Each structure stands twice: as C-alpha cells, then as structure tokens.
Amino acid sequence: MNTAEWATRQAGALKAEGEAEKASSEIDCFYDTLCHMARRLFGVGAVAVRPGVEDSCRVGLAEHIDAAAAAPAIRSAMALLSAADEAVEPSNSREAGSLSLIASSTFGDDGRLALFDAARGRLDIEERQHLQDLARLAEGLWRLERRAREAALQGEHFRLLADTSTDTIIRGNLDGIRLYVSPAIRELLGYEPEELVGRRAIDITHADDVPTFGRLMGKVRAGDLDVGRVEQRMLHKDGSWCWIEAHIRLTQDKRTGEPDGYVVSVRGIDERKAIEARLELLANRDELTGLPNRKLFRERLLAGLSKVGSGERRFALWWIDIDRFKDINDSLGHQAGDAVLREAALRFEAVARPGDIVARLGGDEFALIGAVGPDDAEAAALAEQLIEAMRVPVAAGDHTIEVGLSIGIACAPDCGLDPDELLAAADKALYQAKSAGRRTYRFCQKLAAR
Structure with a gap:
C-alpha cells in the first residue's frame, strides 16, 4: 500500500464514527503527523504543507526552533512558491528566518510540501523519491479534507470502509476491549475477527513491548495525545511474532463529548523492520x-x-x-x-x-x-x-x-x-x-x- 492510500484509509476511519463535523480538525492531526514523519526522515528543522493557495499552511518545527519567529517566516516563504518552481530541488535562495528552503514537491492542484533547514544539504535521488511519496500522502489528506467540507458521511461508512480496507481497523472501549475488528486482520495476523473481539490488544502483545504500549494507551485515554503511534510485535495465530504499526485515536460520545473508546488503524511492517535491521547491520x-x-x-x-x-x-x-x-x-x-x-x-x-x-x-x-x-x-x-x-x-x-x-x-x-x-x-x-x-x-x- 502506498502512502496516499494510507492517508485515504486513515482519514476514512476517522469519519466512520459519524463525526464529520470534526473531520477537518482530525485531519489536521495527520498533517502534523506527516510533518513529524518528514522531519525525522530527512533530518530537517521544519516541514511545511500547503494544500492549496487558499488553504492554511501547516508548519511542523523541531523543538529547538522558535515557533513564534520561524512559523510566520516559513508561511511567507511558502506563499512565494509557485508552479514555476522546481518540484523537487528549488534554489536555496528563499529563506525563512534562519532556515532555508531545501526542497519541495507539489501535489494536487497547487499544493506543496516543503523542507526547511539551516544546514541540511541537497537531497539525493532516494530522498527525492521519499519526498514525492510524502507529497502523495499529503494529496490524499487534501482530497479527504475537501470531501469532508462537502458532505457528512454516515456511521455505516465506517464499517464499509473498514471491511474493505487493507489496513486492519479496530474499535475498542476505554478498558481496551475490542468491540470491532475488520476482516483485514486475517491477512495481518491470521485470526478471524470474531476471535479477537472481546479481547484486549495487550493479550497478544510481545512482553517486551507491553510497557511502551501501556504508556501510550494511558496518554491516549488521558487526552494527552490526539493520535498515538506505536510500533510493536504482536502474536500471529501461527505462533510467530509480527511487527505492526498502529495509529490510535481517542473517540468521544457525540452527545456528551466525553471519551468513549478508541479507533485504531493497524498495518504490518515486517518488511520495513527487516530493511532497518539490514541497514543497522551494514552500518556496524x-x-x-x-x-x-x-x-x-x-x-x-x-x-x-x-x-x-x-x-x-x-x-x-x-x-x-x-x-x-x-x-x-x-x-x-x-x-x-x-x-x-x-x-x-x-x-x-x-x-x-x-x-x-x-x-x-x-x-x-x-x-x-x-x-x-x-x-x-x-x-x-x-x-x-x-x-x-x-x-x-x-x-x-x-x-x-x-x-x-x-x-x-x-x-x-x-x-x-x-x-x-x-x-x-x-x-x-x-x-x-x-x-x-x-x-x-x-x-x-x-x-x-x-
């Protein structure tokens, strides 16, 4: 599954709860996640996403950067970018405070994803491809945001999307008990959905990963995190351990606004982990x-x-x-x-x-x-x-x-x-x-x- 498809299914899961009126704010969380992913992937100080010339520009900054000074400068620099700029490697001449534009990629009609840093060099070929992949992810979020403005989706759409998604979608209560597991769990971990409904995720979580998972769930329940992300090993039905990546979001009761559970999107990352292990081996x-x-x-x-x-x-x-x-x-x-x-x-x-x-x-x-x-x-x-x-x-x-x-x-x-x-x-x-x-x-x- 490519990054744009991931964005489509993730935002679809958010809308599936019948909370279309909150869709824009929830998608903002994923824009923030996208900026965070890009900063870590490329090692830059700031990432900016502008879905369109009439849309607000989202800016993600490293902790050591002064947001009050850098964010307005970055937004101004983004406003100056036009379709005439190169899609991947524009000039470093446009500056945003102490940060310079390193690279950018376009998406949608006139959207742009851009990297800023004070010292980072030019991107290599592989990094350029990664930037284009992330731009496609941003395009997926932009398209979902645009559709969210046009119409509200009914609660039944959640089950429809989840049942056909290649990601595994899980709905649980505040005690961590699964209330719904999508059919994609068969491909991911080998279980029938009914085998996991009524059970807790921690029951099949690797013992070494339980403390990290527990702390994350605690932060999600407390509302400290809009979207929690975790990588951990989970037990396959055949007895093997599989690496998964999960994005967890707290849900609220529509009438009271009080937390009533969580929704999770889960995907397998065994292949990525194998590549990371290989890179670690080659490095040492x-x-x-x-x-x-x-x-x-x-x-x-x-x-x-x-x-x-x-x-x-x-x-x-x-x-x-x-x-x-x-x-x-x-x-x-x-x-x-x-x-x-x-x-x-x-x-x-x-x-x-x-x-x-x-x-x-x-x-x-x-x-x-x-x-x-x-x-x-x-x-x-x-x-x-x-x-x-x-x-x-x-x-x-x-x-x-x-x-x-x-x-x-x-x-x-x-x-x-x-x-x-x-x-x-x-x-x-x-x-x-x-x-x-x-x-x-x-x-x-x-x-x-x-």
Missing part, C-alpha cells in the same frame, strides 16, 4: 566477515578505555595483519583472498575470550580488544594462540593456503589512554613484528620507556 558490521567494522570497533575501544583505572586489570589492543596477503590475492585471486579473510575471522573469534571484541578494520587488518592482567603474560599468550590458530592451512577451492600473522600489542594505560595514541602504538609494534620475520608479535614500547 563488515559485510564479508560479519565482524564489527571500524566504526563499531572504535565505539567499543572507547568504552573499554573508559574503564581503565577502575581495577588492577589493563586493557589491550592486538593489531593483527595477515602476512603477505597481497601475494595471495595476486597469485590466487580475490576469491581465495576473501576465503582467507572469512576463515581468519572465524578462527580469531574462536580464540577470543568472553568479553573480547574481534573486528575487521579493512583489507587484511583485524583487531582484538579485551582486558588483561597487570603483566604482559596474558596478552602474549593470546597472541600466540591467534598465530597458532592460523597454522592450519586454509582451504580455498582447489588451493591450500599457508597463512601467517604478525601482531602488534598495545596495552592501556602503559601505552596511553587515548584511542588514537593506542592505535598508533599498536601499529608501530606491528611494524616491528613484521621486521622481525613475521609470524610473531611485539609489544609497544611503554610510555615510561620512550
């Missing part, structure tokens, strides 16, 4: 070996060094280089070289102790960090184990490859407490090990002896 892990990459290694190194001095144990860095790795690549090919790197990673991890971190820093360079005793014996013993682990030749296709290691060792606080200083000391010790004939290790020269 080496793709070839699966080991922590340089970025994650440095974070762990900083964390380890911060604990030095809290006890008698020191913190050690083993800088590991595969001897003559270039010769392996040049003579046997990169596939053989990759096989050596993957096998080395497995063997290093097998040698590592609980609490140690093994990382690939790039090329044929690896590192291991961990706590050691007050003398050099423990660090030396582990270096010998690493070298010994590679004495068994590595099989790569039809080739059997002899692999040696050279290792430089630097310990904190002996060789410094600064990460760069410790890395430089280990690198110098590694060079000494290579000069000594390879397949050996050397310790850095201690600060006191320099």
Whole structure:
C-alpha cells in the first residue's frame, strides 16, 4: 500500500464514527503527523504543507526552533512558491528566518510540501523519491479534507470502509476491549475477527513491548495525545511474532463529548523492520566477515578505555595483519583472498575470550580488544594462540593456503589512554613484528620507556 492510500484509509476511519463535523480538525492531526514523519526522515528543522493557495499552511518545527519567529517566516516563504518552481530541488535562495528552503514537491492542484533547514544539504535521488511519496500522502489528506467540507458521511461508512480496507481497523472501549475488528486482520495476523473481539490488544502483545504500549494507551485515554503511534510485535495465530504499526485515536460520545473508546488503524511492517535491521547491520558490521567494522570497533575501544583505572586489570589492543596477503590475492585471486579473510575471522573469534571484541578494520587488518592482567603474560599468550590458530592451512577451492600473522600489542594505560595514541602504538609494534620475520608479535614500547 502506498502512502496516499494510507492517508485515504486513515482519514476514512476517522469519519466512520459519524463525526464529520470534526473531520477537518482530525485531519489536521495527520498533517502534523506527516510533518513529524518528514522531519525525522530527512533530518530537517521544519516541514511545511500547503494544500492549496487558499488553504492554511501547516508548519511542523523541531523543538529547538522558535515557533513564534520561524512559523510566520516559513508561511511567507511558502506563499512565494509557485508552479514555476522546481518540484523537487528549488534554489536555496528563499529563506525563512534562519532556515532555508531545501526542497519541495507539489501535489494536487497547487499544493506543496516543503523542507526547511539551516544546514541540511541537497537531497539525493532516494530522498527525492521519499519526498514525492510524502507529497502523495499529503494529496490524499487534501482530497479527504475537501470531501469532508462537502458532505457528512454516515456511521455505516465506517464499517464499509473498514471491511474493505487493507489496513486492519479496530474499535475498542476505554478498558481496551475490542468491540470491532475488520476482516483485514486475517491477512495481518491470521485470526478471524470474531476471535479477537472481546479481547484486549495487550493479550497478544510481545512482553517486551507491553510497557511502551501501556504508556501510550494511558496518554491516549488521558487526552494527552490526539493520535498515538506505536510500533510493536504482536502474536500471529501461527505462533510467530509480527511487527505492526498502529495509529490510535481517542473517540468521544457525540452527545456528551466525553471519551468513549478508541479507533485504531493497524498495518504490518515486517518488511520495513527487516530493511532497518539490514541497514543497522551494514552500518556496524563488515559485510564479508560479519565482524564489527571500524566504526563499531572504535565505539567499543572507547568504552573499554573508559574503564581503565577502575581495577588492577589493563586493557589491550592486538593489531593483527595477515602476512603477505597481497601475494595471495595476486597469485590466487580475490576469491581465495576473501576465503582467507572469512576463515581468519572465524578462527580469531574462536580464540577470543568472553568479553573480547574481534573486528575487521579493512583489507587484511583485524583487531582484538579485551582486558588483561597487570603483566604482559596474558596478552602474549593470546597472541600466540591467534598465530597458532592460523597454522592450519586454509582451504580455498582447489588451493591450500599457508597463512601467517604478525601482531602488534598495545596495552592501556602503559601505552596511553587515548584511542588514537593506542592505535598508533599498536601499529608501530606491528611494524616491528613484521621486521622481525613475521609470524610473531611485539609489544609497544611503554610510555615510561620512550
């Protein structure tokens, strides 16, 4: 389902309660949500949505921005935008206070969604597509808002829309008991609607997500949130856990105006979560070996060094280089070289102790960090184990490859407490090990002896 369809079904659910007179204010909530989503997605300070030249301009601002100063300036900048401006990447020359126009996209007859920030650069191709998708969402909201002005929908429309929606629509009372569940629940979680009516959502919510869900529902019931949004895992009928995104809105009795329940739109986000997990993995892990990459290694190194001095144990860095790795690549090919790197990673991890971190820093360079005793014996013993682990030749296709290691060792606080200083000391010790004939290790020269 695309973003515009999402907007259509969400606003349709709001009208389904027979509250057409409140539709415009409720749609405003979704414009606010749209602005919030866009700010988080693009990392900008402000987002503005103007459905049409005669419509009010909605502005969403980051918390650190002065709304009193920025909002009027942004609305003025939006008023100057015309169809002659580029749809995706207009000039940054139009300013709104301290914020500049970064990019905008048109929708509907003359609507526009625009991003403003003080320092953000131009959007890349993928970000431009995301902006266009959000503009289509805004167009969906605009079309619904326009229809809400023309006619009131009857209460029966709620069930009609919910029954045909690909999102799951749920109606519940203030105790959290479901009163209605749309047929889309079959596709989402495998249940028949009747199986969930009369039960609470929390009954099939993952235990780790219950506290967050409970706090959100409390805010919705208290009226602190017009629209609550949550991502959580829910139990599929087959026993698996599925990630869902839910938008929850408190409903009021038409006669008294008092809260009488809630309406929820639920959709599955397993695919999105898988992409997010993949991106997280790529950001912190080496793709070839699966080991922590340089970025994650440095974070762990900083964390380890911060604990030095809290006890008698020191913190050690083993800088590991595969001897003559270039010769392996040049003579046997990169596939053989990759096989050596993957096998080395497995063997290093097998040698590592609980609490140690093994990382690939790039090329044929690896590192291991961990706590050691007050003398050099423990660090030396582990270096010998690493070298010994590679004495068994590595099989790569039809080739059997002899692999040696050279290792430089630097310990904190002996060789410094600064990460760069410790890395430089280990690198110098590694060079000494290579000069000594390879397949050996050397310790850095201690600060006191320099």
